[in-house]
Amino acid sequence: MIIIGAGLGGLSTGCYAQMNGYRTRIFEMHDIPGGCCTAWDRGDFTLDCCISWLLGSGPGNEMHRIWLELGALQGKQMRHFDVFNIVRGGDGRAVHFYSDPDRLQEHLLGLSPADAGHIRDFCNGLRKFRKCLAVYPFLKPVGLMGTFERWRMLASFVPYVNVIRRSLSVLMTDYSSKFKDPLLREAFNFILYEKHPAFPVLPFYFQLASHANLSAGVPEGGSLGLSRSIEQRYRRLGGEVTYNAKVEEVLVEDDRAVGVRLSDGREFHADIVVSACDGHTTMMKFLKGRYLDVKYRHLYTRTIKEPGMVFPGYVTLFLGLKRPFPEGDPCTTYLLTDAEAAGLTGIRHPSINVQFRNLHYPELSPQETTVVYATYFCDIAPWRALNQGPEQASRLRRGEELHTLPVRRGRDYYTAKRRVRNVLTRFLDARFPGMADAIAVRDVSSPLTQVRYTGNYDGTVLGWQPFVESGETLEALVKKHGPGLPGLENFYLSGVWATTGGLIRAAAAGRHVMQFICRDDGRTFTAGIDETGPPPTHVVIPVGARPPSPGPAAGFPQPSYRQET
Numbered sequence: 312m313i314i315i316g317a318g319l320g321g322l323s324t325g326c327y328a329q330m331n332g333y334r335t336r337i338f339e340m341h342d343i344p345g346g347c348c349t350a351w352d353r354g355d356f357t358l359d360c361c362i363s364w365l366l367g368s369g370p371g372n373e374m375h376r377i378w379l380e381l382g383a384l385q386g387k388q389m390r391h392f393d394v395f396n397i398v399r400g401g402d403g404r405a406v407h408f409y410s411d412p413d414r415l416q417e418h419l420l421g422l423s424p425a426d427a428g429h430i431r432d433f434c435n436g437l438r439k440f441r442k443c444l445a446v447y448p449f450l451k452p453v454g455l456m457g458t459f460e461r462w463r464m465l466a467s468f469v470p471y472v473n474v475i476r477r478s479l480s481v482l483m484t485d486y487s488s489k490f491k492d493p494l495l496r497e498a499f500n501f502i503l504y505e506k507h508p509a510f511p512v513l514p515f516y517f518q519l520a521s522h523a524n525l526s527a528g529v530p531e532g533g534s535l536g537l538s539r540s541i542e543q544r545y546r547r548l549g550g551e552v553t554y555n556a557k558v559e560e561v562l563v564e565d566d567r568a569v570g571v572r573l574s575d576g577r578e579f580h581a582d583i584v585v586s587a588c589d590g591h592t593t594m595m596k597f598l599k600g601r602y603l604d605v606k607y608r609h610l611y612t613r614t615i616k617e618p619g620m621v622f623p624g625y626v627t628l629f630l631g632l633k634r635p636f637p638e639g640d641p642c643t644t645y646l647l648t649d650a651e652a653a654g655l656t657g658i659r660h661p662s663i664n665v666q667f668r669n670l671h672y673p674e675l676s677p678q679e680t681t682v683v684y685a686t687y688f689c690d691i692a693p694w695r696a697l698n699q700g701p702e703q704a705s706r707l708r709r710g711e712e713l714h715t716l717p718v719r720r721g722r723d724y725y726t727a728k729r730r731v732r733n734v735l736t737r738f739l740d741a742r743f744p745g746m747a748d749a750i751a752v753r754d755v756s757s758p759l760t761q762v763r764y765t766g767n768y769d770g771t772v773l774g775w776q777p778f779v780e781s782g783e784t785l786e787a788l789v790k791k792h793g794p795g796l797p798g799l800e801n802f803y804l805s806g807v808w809a810t811t812g813g814l815i816r817a818a819a820a821g822r823h824v825m826q827f828i829c830r831d832d833g834r835t836f837t838a839g840i841d842e843t844g845p846p847p848t849h850v851v852i853p854v855g856a857r858p859p860s861p862g863p864a865a866g867f868p869q870p871s872y873r874q875e876t
Contacts, residue, residue, distance in 0.1 A: 325548075330825075338556040339555075604797050
């Protein structure tokens with residue numbers, strides 16, 4: 312089996328393939344694993360740009376088992392803040408979104424007693440959803456469930472059918488509009504850091520309930536550490552990864568995928584090919600638009616270009632600071648005025664999310680320093696209009712072809728990046744005096760940076776949007792055809808473009824695609840937990856407190872946690 316891409320979808324596919332007796336090789340154009348789940352170094356600082364919460368980081372749900380099977384969490388400390396996000400309005404008021412429904416209800420009632428009925432309605436739904444998470448199916452795709460399995464799955468949801476139905480049928484924009492308090496009316500839309508106009512209430516419940524159940528924390532070692540742990544699991548299982556290897560074409564003979572051709576002209580053959588990289592690149596470049604039926608063709612040629620069908624990219628600013636800023640919170644969304652947002656190229660909604668990442672990952676920066684991570688949802692079009700160079704380029708260095716090296720983008724592009732950096736730095740310095748003078752390193756990335764490193768369509772980090780035409784169509788096609796294409800044998804899709812959602816969905820996609828492959832090959836699928844390391848430990852960190860150093864530490868409440876076996 313050849314797998315294209317060493318992001319979490321590709322690594323997961325490789326792990327489960329090796330567990331089931333397949334010999335696999337992953338080709339990755341970058342020189343490190345992880346795809347979007349990554350980090351990079353600037354001076355003494357490691358800048359982690361991905362995991363702000365990891366669904367399945369704690370037990371009591373099927374998501375957790377997937378991470379344990381992939382060796383992602385073993386031996387690590389999972390850190391859980393008691394506040395999921397803070398939303399601050401321009402008037403200085405703030406909403407602390409505690410994930411515990413009792414604390415959240417008390418806090419919200421203190422902010423707006425006039426909204427008591429609507430506040431209790433939301434918190435009651437959250438209480439019910441916490442119990443619902445245990446029955447959510449992640450281990451086996453619905454398309455492979457037999458009749459009895461489907462009925463058993465549906466029966467497990469019966470106690471929660473009302474809260475699921477109600478939360479799925481109402482957009483959060485409509486639900487939040489019923490609050491009398493203007494800050495609550497706006498703040499509820501930003502619980503998940505940015506505004507998601509197409510999201511119903513259900514995903515807000517899902518994230519908060521997972522967080523309340525201590526299953527949406529952050530892992531010691533950060534995003535690249537998680538990716539490297541899964542890569543190590545894959546190698547222990549006998550898998551092979553080839554880096555700096557950019558696939559240009561999927562080779563097809565007699566309507567069967569038989570291998571890949573790399574950018575340097577080399578060809579590699581296999582019985583099965585799995586693409587776990589950008590979906591648009593796979594369909595329109597690797598396969599040249601072949602094997603797309605009417606619905607797939609519409610999805611990849613028309614729907615993908617419509618607004619809101621693909622998750623947007625991000626602009627990110629990292630600041631490595633030479634001293635501590637103890638007044639900083641782990642995660643805050645600031646609601647901006649139009650004037651404050653005016654200098655932020657491509658911004659979708661007038662807000663920025665600011666995280667003091669040294670509170671998440673103290674091991675990634677020197678002691679007595681601070682890492683600030685400021686982001687906003689961004690359209691790529693304004694950045695493309697400023698760009699004067701290629702979006703991606705391959706060059707030889709020391710006899711090896713590399714594919715993610717810097718490219719020249721022109722004066723206007725760099726001027727826009729400096730303007731964004733200056734606008735955000737001034738904003739932060741006004742709220743945290745002395746921050747501008749404490750800067751040791753700084754780094755700005757745009758959606759074009761994402762394109763350069765991953766090749767993702769329009770710089771997206773998550774692919775298809777759920778709850779809209781694109782995500783619904785994709786899920787219907789996977790149920791009908793499995794994660795493959797009609798008319799093309801021995802070819803499969805994995806990763807975020809074969810599903811909707813974030814890291815856990817990408818990891819689950821690898822498990823799912825291997826179940827389809829095993830079915831097609833007449834094999835019985837098998838998977839086991841990685842036993843080479845101890846189970847993860849968990850710590851709850853009150854907002855306002857510094858996290859402990861890696862490993863169990865005194866001074867922070869240790870939750871009573873039953874480790875899965």
